[in-house]
Amino acid sequence: MTDFPHLLLVDDDDDLRDSVNEYLSGQGFRVTMAENAAMARSLVRTQQFDLALLDVMMPGEDGLSLCRFLAEQGAMPIIMLTARGDATDRIIGLEIGADDYLPKPFAPRELVARIKTVLRRFTRSGGHVDQGQVDGYMFEGWLLDSNKRRLTDPEGVNVPITSAEYKLLEVLAGRPRQVMDRDQLLDMVHGREAQLFDRAIDNLVSRLRKKMEQDARQPDLIQTVRGGGYMLAAHVRVIASEASL
Amino acid sequence: MKQALLRLWPKSLTGRLFLAVAITLLATQSLNGVLLYRAQNEQRVAVVTNAIAVRMIRAVDRLNNEAPRRGRRGPDRLEERSDEPRFLNAPQGRRFRDRPGDGTRERGRRRRGLEFSESNPTKANWPRLPRVENRLSTLLTSYDVNFTSIIVARDPRPQIVPLERLSAVRAEPTDRTIVGAVQLDNGNWLSVRLPEPSNERSVTAWLIFQTVTLYLILLGVIFYITRTLSRPLKKLNTAMADFTQSQQISELPEKGPEDVAALTRNFNIMSQRIGTMLDEKDVMLGAIGHDLKTPLSALRVRVESVKDDVLRGKMIASIEDLRQSLDEILLLARLGRGQEEHENVNLGAMLDTIVDEFVQLDKPVTLEPVPRIVGRVYATWFRRAMRNLIANAVRYGGAARVSLNGDAIGDDISICIDDDGPGIPEEELEKIFTPFYRLEKSRNSQTGGAGLGLTLARAIAEKHGGTIRLSNRYDADGNVAGLRAIFTFPRSERT
Numbered sequence: 001m002t003d004f005p006h007l008l009l010v011d012d013d014d015d016l017r018d019s020v021n022e023y024l025s026g027q028g029f030r031v032t033m034a035e036n037a038a039m040a041r042s043l044v045r046t047q048q049f050d051l052a053l054l055d056v057m058m059p060g061e062d063g064l065s066l067c068r069f070l071a072e073q074g075a076m077p078i079i080m081l082t083a084r085g086d087a088t089d090r091i092i093g094l095e096i097g098a099d100d101y102l103p104k105p106f107a108p109r110e111l112v113a114r115i116k117t118v119l120r121r122f123t124r125s126g127g128h129v130d131q132g133q134v135d136g137y138m139f140e141g142w143l144l145d146s147n148k149r150r151l152t153d154p155e156g157v158n159v160p161i162t163s164a165e166y167k168l169l170e171v172l173a174g175r176p177r178q179v180m181d182r183d184q185l186l187d188m189v190h191g192r193e194a195q196l197f198d199r200a201i202d203n204l205v206s207r208l209r210k211k212m213e214q215d216a217r218q219p220d221l222i223q224t225v226r227g228g229g230y231m232l233a234a235h236v237r238v239i240a241s242e243a244s245l
Numbered sequence: 246m247k248q249a250l251l252r253l254w255p256k257s258l259t260g261r262l263f264l265a266v267a268i269t270l271l272a273t274q275s276l277n278g279v280l281l282y283r284a285q286n287e288q289r290v291a292v293v294t295n296a297i298a299v300r301m302i303r304a305v306d307r308l309n310n311e312a313p314r315r316g317r318r319g320p321d322r323l324e325e326r327s328d329e330p331r332f333l334n335a336p337q338g339r340r341f342r343d344r345p346g347d348g349t350r351e352r353g354r355r356r357r358g359l360e361f362s363e364s365n366p367t368k369a370n371w372p373r374l375p376r377v378e379n380r381l382s383t384l385l386t387s388y389d390v391n392f393t394s395i396i397v398a399r400d401p402r403p404q405i406v407p408l409e410r411l412s413a414v415r416a417e418p419t420d421r422t423i424v425g426a427v428q429l430d431n432g433n434w435l436s437v438r439l440p441e442p443s444n445e446r447s448v449t450a451w452l453i454f455q456t457v458t459l460y461l462i463l464l465g466v467i468f469y470i471t472r473t474l475s476r477p478l479k480k481l482n483t484a485m486a487d488f489t490q491s492q493q494i495s496e497l498p499e500k501g502p503e504d505v506a507a508l509t510r511n512f513n514i515m516s517q518r519i520g521t522m523l524d525e526k527d528v529m530l531g532a533i534g535h536d537l538k539t540p541l542s543a544l545r546v547r548v549e550s551v552k553d554d555v556l557r558g559k560m561i562a563s564i565e566d567l568r569q570s571l572d573e574i575l576l577l578a579r580l581g582r583g584q585e586e587h588e589n590v591n592l593g594a595m596l597d598t599i600v601d602e603f604v605q606l607d608k609p610v611t612l613e614p615v616p617r618i619v620g621r622v623y624a625t626w627f628r629r630a631m632r633n634l635i636a637n638a639v640r641y642g643g644a645a646r647v648s649l650n651g652d653a654i655g656d657d658i659s660i661c662i663d664d665d666g667p668g669i670p671e672e673e674l675e676k677i678f679t680p681f682y683r684l685e686k687s688r689n690s691q692t693g694g695a696g697l698g699l700t701l702a703r704a705i706a707e708k709h710g711g712t713i714r715l716s717n718r719y720d721a722d723g724n725v726a727g728l729r730a731i732f733t734f735p736r737s738e739r740t
Contacts, residue, residue: 011539013539013543016546018543019542019543019544019547022550023547023550055539057535081542083537083538083539084531084534084535104538104539104542105538105544105545106542107545109549155619157591158588158591158624159591159594160595160598160624160628162601207597211591211593
């Protein structure tokens with residue numbers, strides 16, 4: 001870590017700000033704190049940040065509104081911190097441009113992992129993560145909604161998938177009819193630092209097949225290609241975001 | 246019998262109202278009918294009595310006028326003696342003198358059904374009409390007709406020819422005749438035959454017609470009234486059901502009769518007030534959640550700096566427990582607020598992702614292969630209930646085996662979660678759903694949650710129109726092999 005990533009932490013609770021600041025500083029981050037949205041706005045004008053951590057519930061302007069503002073600027077990825085455990089906040093947060101979402105109380109390690117993942121994705125894509133540009137993919141009647149991270153089958157029935165399964169499917173759908181080998185997939189799904197065994201991708205593929213194929217032993221959608229790779233054998237229509245938020 | 250009667254008892258307001266009116270109307274009309282019938286009967290008695298009396302008085306009058314000439318001729322049947330000129334040409338009172346001539350008098354008598362005879366012209370087995378006899382007796386006495394006995398009876402025999410003719414004269418033809426007979430002082434019988442005035446069938450018909458007409462009018466009126474009454478009531482009922490189900494508050498139009506409109510108005514006010522309270526509760530819960538979880542987060546972060554691994558682990562576990570309890574309390578309090586939409590979900594896939602969460606944490610949770618079963622659920626809540634049940638099985642039973650069942654044609658979908666633990670004493674199977682309820686030591690050694698996991702899971706099942714049942718599983722030797730939890734809910738939720 002030659003260059004310490006610069007984080008903006010916005011939360012109205014002093015204790016939380018201090019403790020997170022201490023912990024993240026120890027993990028090799030440089031943290032600037034703001035106790036409300038107005039302060040954050042002025043900081044953003046004068047300084048350069050690599051990532052913002054926003055509390056949803058704050059007196060005055062709330063975190064969602066600030067998130068929308070920062071996402072419009074497009075200068076930095078955003079992770080929302082929220083006290084609400086249900087999915088509503090998460091969906092709203094992701095829809096208005098947050099890159100990730102973490103419910104309070106979170107394990108500090110989890111926070112660091114999420115920060116690193118989001119930072120990596122952001123620097124690689126050179127801007128907001130894929131979901132900022134693509135709303136979803138349609139293939140053979142299936143719909144993969146990137147905003148809600150949801151898969152619906154041709155009958156409109158929600159087919160719950162894990163986040164790893166989602167990521168794999170998103171990668172495959174983003175490159176239809178292209179053969180991807182296991183290493184590529186592993187890298188794109190789990191990230192570079194993932195210490196995963198080789199079978200992880202095979203496992204994910206077989207789980208997805210179970211949920212999506214008529215007959216998991218004779219797959220039509222996700223096909224195995226000789227020489228070690230997979231591809232999505234379907235015509236994929238990309239649903240692009242109209243006038244992104 | 247009682248069952249059948251109960252089944253016939255109408256359930257709806259309209260039905261009951263109509264039944265009440267129908268019974269009242271029937272009673273009224275029956276009373277009406279009885280009174281009418283009695284009046285009619287009375288009238289018939291009077292008519293018959295008068296007809297007989299008039300004829301007899303005239304005949305006796307005439308007889309008295311003739312008396313000197315008839316002398317001791319003895320009894321005569323006029324019909325048979327129609328060829329007797331003397332009798333027939335006898336001078337008469339002016340009133341009775343129509344035209345001179347034999348046949349005329351004779352026909353006149355016949356027409357009036359008059360007859361003289363020596364013996365009683367009635368038979369003993371003919372039904373007698375005592376009321377007519379009484380009246381006739383009074384009447385004749387008051388006209389100074391002397392008689393020794395009086396009989397009025399109905400002649401049950403088929404009509405004889407002269408009466409046919411006679412009856413043709415009468416307005417009301419009938420096949421029965423009434424014979425009134427008096428034994429005069431001289432021992433001779435004077436009898437009068439006349440057709441019995443017919444029962445006025447039209448009265449019955451009229452009564453039925455009247456009743457049916459009244460029924461139809463009342464039916465219309467009742468239908469109209471209950472419609473104006475029951476439509477707002479039905480709307481109110483639907484709104485209340487919606488409110489109970491999803492706490493959706495809908496303002497109803499205040500229509501219908503005054504009292505129903507007032508009911509609707511008060512319902513509107515009440516639901517508004519409850520809505521406000523619920524909104525306030527949501528805001529408050531959000532604030533509580535935030536105010537407790539934020540310091541908890543800070544604590545959780547600071548715990549990382551604790552050097553002692555064991556101590557840190559314990560602290561983290563405590564914080565995790567606190568978080569879980571907080572989550573469950575907040576969720577339970579928020580449950581029933583219909584912010585979330587129902588959606589069709591592939592339940593097999595959902596269970597697979599939930600089981601995978603446990604598998605990722607190296608928990609012994611397995612899912613039996615399932616066909617594609619689609620259920621209409623509140624996905625987030627449903628997932629929560631499954632997690633709680635599986636987590637319980639893992640925590641207390643060491644392992645969880647999950648299976649999904651839903652016959653293609655069946656109405657219910659059930660998810661069955663088996664563990665290999667010590668089970669639960671039968672008498673506690675139901676109590677364990679009580680909030681904050683804890684089992685005795687055997688199952689209480691570990692911590693985790695506020696004792697709300699099952700309460701929450703059952704509340705979620707109820708939100709789906711279903712329920713959760715717990716039962717102990719027994720092995721072949723009759724020993725408890727583990728606990729089974731079954732989450733059952735209808736495929737298509739009833740509304």
